[in-house]
Amino acid sequence: MKKILMILTSHEGMEHTDSKTGVWLGEFTDPYYELLDHGCRITLASPAGGQPPIDPMSKLTEHITESNRRFQADVGLIADFAHTYKLASIDPAEFDAVFFPGGHGPLWDLASNPDAGRIIVEMMNAGKPVAAVCHGPAALISAAKAKLGFLEGKRVTGFTNTEEALVMRSGNIPYHLETRLKELGADFHSALIPMTPHVEIDGLLVTGQNPLSAGPTAKALIEMLGLGKDQS
Template identity: 65%
Template sequence: MRKVLMVLTSHQDMENTDSKTGVWLGEFTEPYYEFIDNGFAVVLASPVGGEPPVDPMSKLAEHITASNRRFHDDPDAQRLFSNTLTLDTLTAVNFDALFYPGGHGPLWDLARNATSGQLILDFMAAGKPVGAVCHGPAALIKAAALQPGLLRGKRVTAFTNMEETLSARTGNIPYNLESALKELGADFHAALVPFTKHVETDGMLVTGQNPLSAGPTARAVIQLLGAKGELGVVDPLP
């Protein structure tokens, strides 16, 4: 059975505000069910393990998606989400693909996490797909620090500077992800209209721009993986 490792942020605090962040729920649920419904096993992990924080804004009525509702009614998925494994217990050899959902949290922890950065390098070196959506591509920053030049000339996308401005959170984050990726030499592309779906694939690296791109990003990873796996979920709990 083919297995996908999904890495979620453990960070919830923003700057200059009492508002919280974390995983953008739909950016987890959309890819999660894309993988499950296409027969892939999914393992969830995070830097500190346990239940990741969820961005409260992603639970508001205007952001609720069909996959969010499905997750709400899925006790098995909820149990896995509440008990993510710690990153330092996992290696690339046991998985076929790596995926990073967004939410603003990765700007802090995954962008600086050496274990995550090395996982990305190990997957890419093994010719295994790495997917990331919205702020998930922040994890590429640490990978690029460990392997300078990694992103030079790579076609990527992520939550744009314009989308940050329109979301009114630029004063609460440490940097704009689009600018950070460009500084690392990435060939950054985005949809002409903010908050519309956009996916870039460069070799085995797949990146999605924003929440609407979460499902399409996962489907692009699945396309790279080729044949469907056997239906099922890897449950790391006893």
């Protein structure tokens, strides 16, 4: 059984607005159940521990996914989500891979969290995969702080500047993820059409572009871990 660490944001505030952010629900639930259904054991962690905030927009009807509905009826997972482990207490040696869901929150906390950076660098140094989707790749910024040149030449994707403009939150974030990753030397790629699924793989690093890429990113990680469809 593969053990997966899933790291969620603890940040809900946005700049110049009373609107809140947090975990984008489908970017958590889609990968969670993909991994669970392939026999993985998943541990949830966040910088602050306890219950992460959920982006209210991700609860709107037009964003509800099948995995969201499954989550709403999953008493065990709801309890685990309410009691995530503090990131500082996590030993990456206990896990086979790490996954970072998005929501805008990671732009603030996971991008600057030294434990997130430590875990990413230690996992990859140990030959273990690191996956992130949408704004989850903001955690790679912390890895670039932990290891100079970490992102140089790495082929990645994430929520694009165009997509930020489309969701009309460009004025409420501290920086644009695409721009920052490029500034750190990343080889950034994206789908030709915004808001369509897109995944990039570079060695042990798997990144997905946007909410619709959450499931495909998890599937790429599952393949990297050598888990077949009949795992249970």
